[in-house]
Amino acid sequence: MTPLRFGVDVGGTRLKFAAVRDGRVICRHVEPTPRAGVAALVTTLAGGCGTLASAxxxxxxxxxxxxxxxxxxxxxxxxxxxxxxxxDGAPLAELLATALAVPVRAENDANCIGWGEARAGAGEGARRVACLALGTGLGGALVLDGWLLRGGRGRGGELGHLIVQADGPACGCGGRGCAEQFASQTGIARMAAETGWVGGLGLTPAALVPALLDAARSGDAIAAGITDRVGVVLGTLGARLDALFGLDRLIIAGGLCAGLDLFAPAALRAAAALGDRPLPPLVAAALGGDGGPVGAAMLFDAPQVAATGVIAEAAVSGRVDA
Ligand SMILES: [Zn+2]
Incomplete structure (x- = not known):
């Protein structure tokens, strides 16, 4: 039987655990993220893995x-x-590996979503895939010829910080006009405030987005203008990424992938305006909220991601062809 692997999405508010076999989730478990420090997090991770193993x-x-x-x-x-x-600075994987006597790997959460989708989701069968995870921010991942592009200093695949408007709004990364400032919950909330869209008054960014998508579908011109802007940014990014990597697919993940039907026409128009650049097929993520935990579990199929653990790691056989 193929190995049973656990993946955990370690977010600021929730820990999402999944037991995964052959890229499929067979059991899930969710706990709030403890805020009392590293030791508490490791204890909660170990406890959650124990709960999942019992289940x-x-x-x-x-x-x-x-x-x-x-x-x-x-x-x-x-x-x-x-x-x-x-x-910051915590050797998280090593601490959990020591606590449970199981090999552990760790990777950026957006890279995990992209890796999971590439291997077991919307990217299955494609060799060169970019994934844009539109949530609070805009996470990105590149999987090229079976390799998850990690880059150096943890900076590889940060597609949300590619600049799409040089004089655009300031971004948390220190830059200006990053794609994240448009194609994300935060970006949509900002554009809604700037354009005076009244449908979003008093709503959190997470609650505003579904209301805005509904309004755009119902013919609200201001809402449709905002979803159009998101589409233009996705099309510009997609065309540039295609020029670099010759992508087979561009996967749209995260909560905002529910608006892909609204974004896609503007994305195609933006790519055509850039000199008829081809846009790789835009596809919605297939794993939904499981993408992060599934990709994390499948890090042991990513030959270039280092493992740490007190048990000798099973041999990973070279390059993986996605
Ligand atoms: Zn940025």
Missing amino acids: VGESPTSIGLGVAGVLSDDGARVLQSPNMPWL
Whole structure:
């Protein structure tokens, strides 16, 4: 039987656990993220993995962590986590590996979503895939010829910080006019405020987005203008990424992929306006909220992602063809 792997999406508010076999989720578990520090997080991660192991009646052969933050080149340390600053510098994978005596790998959460979708979701059968995860921010991942592009200093695949408007709004990364400032919950909320869209008054960005998508579909011109802008940004990004990598597919993940029908026409128009650039097929993510945990679990199929653990890691056979 193929190995049972656990994946955990380590977010600022929730820990999403999944038991995964052959890229399919066989059991899930969710807990709130403790805010009392690294030791409390490791204890909660170990406890959650124990709960999952009891539920499926089997211990995992490995555990992958998708962490909201920037990781060191070997994945061993969390260099910087905007939502969990107490994690900065923590050797999270090693601490959990020691606690459970199971090999553990860690990777950026958006990279995990892209890896999961590429291997077991909307990218199955494609060799060159980019994934844009539109949530609070705009996470990105590139999977090229079977490799998850990690880059150096944890900076690879940060597609949300490609600049689409040089004089655009300031971004949390220190730049201006990043794609994230438009194609994200935060960006949509900002555009809604700027354009005076009254449908979003008093709503959080997370609640505003579905209301805005509904309004755009119902013919609200201001709402439709905002979804059009998101589409233009996605088309511009997609055309540029295609020029670099010759993509087979561009996967749109995260909560905003529900608006892909609204974004796609503007994306195609924007790509055509850039000198008839081809736009790779835009497809909605197939794994939904499971993408992060599934990709984390499948990090043990990513030959270039380092593992840490007290048990000798099973041999990983070279290059993986997606
Ligand atoms: Zn930025």
